[in-house]
Amino acid sequence: MVVLATKLYVEGDARERAVDSLRSLVGNALDELDVSYEVGVRHDDFPSVTVSGEDAVVARNLLREEWGEITGEFEAGETYVGTLERWDEDGFVLDAGEAIRVPTDEFGLGPGSPEQVRERFGLVQHLPMRFVYGGEDDAHSLADAERDRLYEWTRGDGRVNVNSATRAEVRATVNRAGHARDIVTVERLGLLEQSIVCGEGTDPPGLLASIGEYLPAELRCVVP
Template sequence: MIIELLQPVYGHPENAKNALKAFIDTELKDLDVSYDILPKGKHFSISLSGEDEEVCANFLYNAFGKPLQKSDIVPGEVYKGYISKIEPEQIHIQAGFETVIPASALSVLGTGNAEQIAARFGMIPYLSITFTIPEESKFALFSKEQIDQWWTWKKSSTDRIFVNNATRSQVKAAIKKKKHGRDVYGVEKLGLMESVIVCTEKTDGPGIVASIGKLLSSQMGVMIGSKK
């Protein structure tokens, strides 16, 4: 069987392919399945064969999402997507088809236009999110779970730095090279090439970005913890 993942291919496709291969080899090593990975346009196409191919497919869909058509959407249901573009008037979401979240639907995250709100919460392109589309609406909304997650992070005492176009190992290597090991609690994986750096309470997120930014071909967004 051949499946396609929502996980975007961008930046350095070979790095992303190697990261996906390492993930499959680690997480699915006990399954009876063989596979072949091919970047297909903006997404990955994977050929699976073996007794456990359906189990593998479902696991990968759960981890990285499945491209959807707009006709697949059930109003009110929650779906995976990723941010594709941020503009003052709206945030573009890619889920196999493109939809947008207008600035008027972001008031739950505070005041300002969409670009200002996105910057305040560290949003960057290719960041994985969850969304819903209400009945008879042309626009999407961030899911309640997504909003709650952002507010939980925002109300913490630590800064968070969102990073794209780099594996978790590459981000950790940059932190180590710049001797910031004691300045961060760790690096959490958000996607294949997306992660978040969790700073310690005394660490300034923008300062870490300035320090490691030249070592990574990445976009970075900083969320300042409001309880610092």
């Protein structure tokens, strides 16, 4: 079984659609492998995928690579994935099956308070983020690959990051608001966290204002 490092925190019909979306994504990823699989959701909202069959080991490794894995075991100096649970004046708290606090001076994302950093890089709640486990005595830090990803977001033509919606739902919302030609793509960050990549000449705050009325979600701009 692989516990994926992305959360299903919505309820009702939205939750059913999210589970269906995940089942479809897993099916597409494992389509060419000789395996059977079952998708479930743990009590803490992390989805699990139970895999069996001749290619089960390959399938589990593929899922870990694509989504990250929630594991109960950590080794100092190794990189893991957690979801952005909350933030305060001292740093971020990631949910990696247990609470992982990343202090502000271990962000490596430039000056500012955690709230200012969150606004600058468009970090929505529940966003999967890579971190380096510091062990019992040392502070945990954001992984270099995570820092590189976030800095890359500040280049280009800007983004609007969204939570609480699948990629298909976000794409449909952009189309409904009449902005299909104003974006490059909708990039999947997690199952329910997406990044709308703006096209040249598109104003991220303007796009956010236009689609916000259609999405009951948290939206954050990344302005280059």
